[in-house]
Amino acid sequence: MALFRQLDEQVEHLLELFTKDDNWLIVINADPDALGSALALRRIMARRVNRTAIAQINEIKRPDNLSMIRYCRIPTQKLTPTLAVQFDKFALVDSQPHHNPEFKQFDFSVVIDHHPIAEDNLVEAEYVDIRPKYGSVCTMMTEYLYNMKIRPAKLLATALMYGIRCDTKTFERKFIDADMAAFKFLSKFADSKLMNRISRSEFHLDxxxxxxxxxxxxxxxxxxxxxxxxxxxxxxxxxxxxxxxxxxxxxxxxxxxxxxxxxxxxxxxxxxxxxxxxxxxxxxxxxxxxxxxxxxxxxxxxxxxxxxxxxxxxxxxxxxxxxxxxxxxxx
CATH class of the missing domain: 3.10.310.40 (Diaminopimelate Epimerase; Chain A, domain 1)
Structure with a gap:
């Protein structure tokens, strides 16, 4: 029995979008789920496109998010017009274009999310994968990696595992079997001590x-x-x-x-x-x-x-x- 659902058609469609001439910017509203998902999508794009980068629309100040970026070495940066013009392809993870006005400036080719679908704001892109039943987009990205036979490196696995942990609130919020399966799968590759170090960095004294x-x-x-x-x-x-x-x-x-x-x-x-x-x-x-x-x-x-x-x-x-x-x- 397969650990995750088969995504043969989805993987084929997604990979068709990546060419050696393209420069891709992965746009996020940074939180642990978005950060882990963006890092996974960047890994999938590796050696398939000319250049990839991650950019967040928000200012990151929350200590656990900063710790996650530092310890998992997530190369995200603040989105600016100067940065955006360097790219010709755009992907959005853990959000949909109507979720924030800053997303509206982009013509996204890829949208991967788990938030509810708004019937009056249906997402249009070359590749759309929205699964509202999933507790975390990091679970979805883990499924992609598994289907592509990509073994997640330690820091990527830790980031994905922490994203699942945060968005499901350690499985206190709504989740499905795939979330639990992804968490268990990633635990074989992740650094649990590193994840605990990140989760303990929650508060600034001021x-x-x-x-x-x-x-x-x-x-x-x-x-x-x-x-x-x-x-x-x-x-x-x-x-x-x-x-x-x-x-x-x-x-x-x-x-x-x-x-x-x-x-x-x-x-x-x-x-x-x-x-x-x-x-x-x-x-x-x-x-x-x-x-x-x-x-x-x-x-x-x-x-x-x-x-x-x-x-x-x-x-x-x-x-x-x-x-x-x-x-x-x-x-």
Whole structure:
């Protein structure tokens, strides 16, 4: 019995796109799943194209992401117009073109993702592989490597394994058998000590003031929790706070928001039983900015100027409480 599904047709179609004359840029919104997937796609492209590079649209400041890049030697760089013009082919992993306005400038030839498919934003590219049931794109890329008989080197295997671990939250979030199979397969090649070193690098000391502020501003909204952290130096802080609050007993959903670089950023987390966080994010923003995600995890970003002068915290309280003050109370 094969360890993974056969991808003969998909592999053939994908490899047909790679020629020795092409210069490929792999574009990501950097997180562990995107970083590991990009590194795997770069490995697949090796010796098949003229040049490959990885570029992220976001500023990477989260300590575990920085550690992953350092220890797994992932050659990603900040996306700039000067960098982009050096390439004639573009690939997108762990995202879809409508997920962020910065993606819209590119005509992607390859899109590989696991987020839900939006019927009003169907992806068009020469090669599209979107599997919403998968817990991680790193699982999908592991399947590609296996089908191509490419044995992942230690650092690549570690990056892929860490990406699966993060996106499934060590299999606490939704996953399928393929995610578990990929994790087990990669464990034969990965460096477990290195992965633990990466995962322990989660917090900057100066982030503690934002965590303190999140506790002070914590509110109960129906059965869920909401906290506004004010202006933060990095939206990754909001992710860490939201993930922490999911550990509170009998809380089915959490929304943590703040502002960063003239944007209102909202991180949503759920227990996967009741509300769909991706749908909730879209309803909260109601067409403003960008919003979406999975049943258990989602994100929304709205330019401050689109709030029409309304204070971001007040804006969120009105949206989450649906205008009913009685549903909101201090913790």
């Amino acid at each position: 982030w503690m003031r934002y965590i303190s502020r999140a506790f002070y501003n914590l509110r109960r909204v129906g059965k869920g929790l909401f906290s506004y952290c004010g202006n933060v130096e990095n939206p990754d802080i909001l992710v860490i706070v939201a993930d922490f609050f999911t550990r509170v007993h009998d809380v089915p959903w959490v929304v943590v928001s703040g502002t960063s670089e003239d944007k209102l950023v909202c991180i949503l987390r759920g227990d996967g039983q009741r509300r769909d966080m991706g749908t909730m994010a879209q309803k909260l923003m109601n067409g403003l900015g960008s919003a979406g995600g999975h049943k258990q995890a989602a994100r929304a970003e709205v330019p401050i100027e689109e709030l029409d002068g309304v204070d971001p915290e007040i804006f969120m309280l009105k949206r989450i409480g649906q205008g009913r003050k009685a549903t909101i109370r201090k913790v």
